[in-house]
Amino acid sequence: MEIDKAIRESDDRRLKTKYNNAIYVIQRALALYEFEEVAFSFNGGKDSTVLLHLLRAGYFLHKGKPNCCTGVPTNLEFQCPIRTIYFESPSAFPEINSFTYETATTYDLQMDIIRLDFKSGLEALLREKPIKAIFLGTRIGDPNAVGQEQFSPSSPGWPPFMRVNPILDWSYRDVWAFLLTCKVQYCNLYDQGYTSIGSIYDTVPNALLCIGDSSSCKEKFKPAYLLPDGRLERAGRAKKFSPPVCGGVSAISNGLNSSDSHQSSTLTASVIAVGDEILSGTIEDQLGPSLCRKLHSIGWAISHTAVVRNDIDFVAEEVEQRKSTNDMVFIYGGVGPLHSDVSVAGVAKAFGVRLAPDEEFEEYLRHHIGDQCTGDRNEMAQLPEGITELLNHENLLVPLIKCQNVIILSATNVSELDKQWDCLIELTSSSGPLLLMKPFVSKFLTTTLSDVETAQPLSKLCLEFPDLYIACHRKSRNGPLIISFVGKDRARIEMAAQVLCQKFNLGDFSEVNCG
Ligand SMILES: Cc1cc2nc3c(=O)[nH]c(=O)nc-3n(C[C@H](O)[C@H](O)[C@H](O)COP(=O)(O)O)c2cc1C
Ligand SMILES: Nc1ncnc2c1ncn2[C@@H]1O[C@H](COP(=O)(O)OP(=O)(O)OP(=O)(O)O)[C@@H](O)[C@H]1O
């Protein structure tokens, strides 16, 4: 059987494991249900194309292996007369329709075409046919996969049947490894940059595959299997009417809350440290101040820093609060396999998602730590489901983890932080996670006037210059007061300083350097 043979001959160990597990699920389903009681939900998409060939292999292996040594595929090896359902919609891509019909003919699928919505269509189908289980190409990461297992009864309110998901744990990369290794046909839209296909109204090619020449307004796209990060496979969905971003940076596509991505405006970040040892004073946190300086240097305002205990609920509460009021949140500490390493779980909880095994991350860990990190207990490879993007850089042994607008840093000291930061900045220049904003400029004035004398004019000044951060500090209680003016417009800063000086006698204030 050509699929089984292609996988067995491949040296991709991971693909073999995925294949064996999927075949196991298919064979269990075929043993549990009569052949007339199972159906295959096929829509011509890449995931259901994978499933089709797995079903062909599973069916063939289930039936026994006659003539398997002749090398010539028999009809039984080639075809799979499984009951197949296709919900055809007027808004489907014509390429998807024709691929679905041609494939059904090629493999002798017994296809029922249903022109109703999923629920009503299934109700009608199950009234007529003895179907008890339906094979689906659902994968973890699909919006509707949350909470599903390989065998999941249909949801309450839906007609009763078993949803069988043999490729639930397959990653985007696994899907393409399978299709390419088995050299099977797939819908040609995937060669034109489509990475996940919905309706003609909500699907465009994935902008991350764009190799277009913006000057000629003609965009070309690389094939779907070249998408480097499978988490972005749905980036072409629901964006029909917004032009694709080619090599640029969009605040929204990068998970930022702010819709104003204009360079000269200010984006805000919060920094969260996780560590009981910081709270007890056992160690001094140096990463937080360093990160604040780095963010400030690229024009970001830091709205809040916090240190929280190594406790999932404390982390979740802090992240939940900060992620909704900041463009980006950075969290560090508490990342790893120890009992106290709760940051990743806390982030998952803040977003209301579970931790799920992440194949790609596990592979990085395997390279880095070796096989001791794999297996059922590899908790380090569990990441927040459906919201995680891995930020990969050649200088990083393990990618950084980004969950929407929360970046989890694994740095434990300043030099590690420097390295991770440099990678983040480099990634930023190629449509990466952070926007480089216009940098802040600052001016510092010092005075020996008392607080009582300066307080009122300073508060008035703040009202006159709401675009500037005007702050005061002193190095000792009896020492001079230092007033800082921070903003993005040098002229406004000079004007504010001048206005302040004019309210007092000449020589009351002098400029100082404060680095
Ligand atoms: C055969 C079949 C069975 C389904 N069963 C359920 C179900 O039990 N519960 C449910 O909420 N949705 C069910 N759905 C709907 C899917 O969860 C989902 O909405 C559909 O696959 C569309 O995905 P898309 O929005 O990514 O295109 C089913 C869909 C199909 C085709
Ligand atoms: N119109 C449909 N008819 C039959 N089955 C469907 C239909 N839409 C979805 N399904 C089932 O739901 C599964 C998940 O759909 P989904 O769109 O995520 O995957 P896909 O279409 O196979 O691949 P892609 O993500 O590239 O679009 C499909 O593999 C298929 O089993």
Ligand SMILES: [Mg+2]
């Ligand atoms: Mg689809």
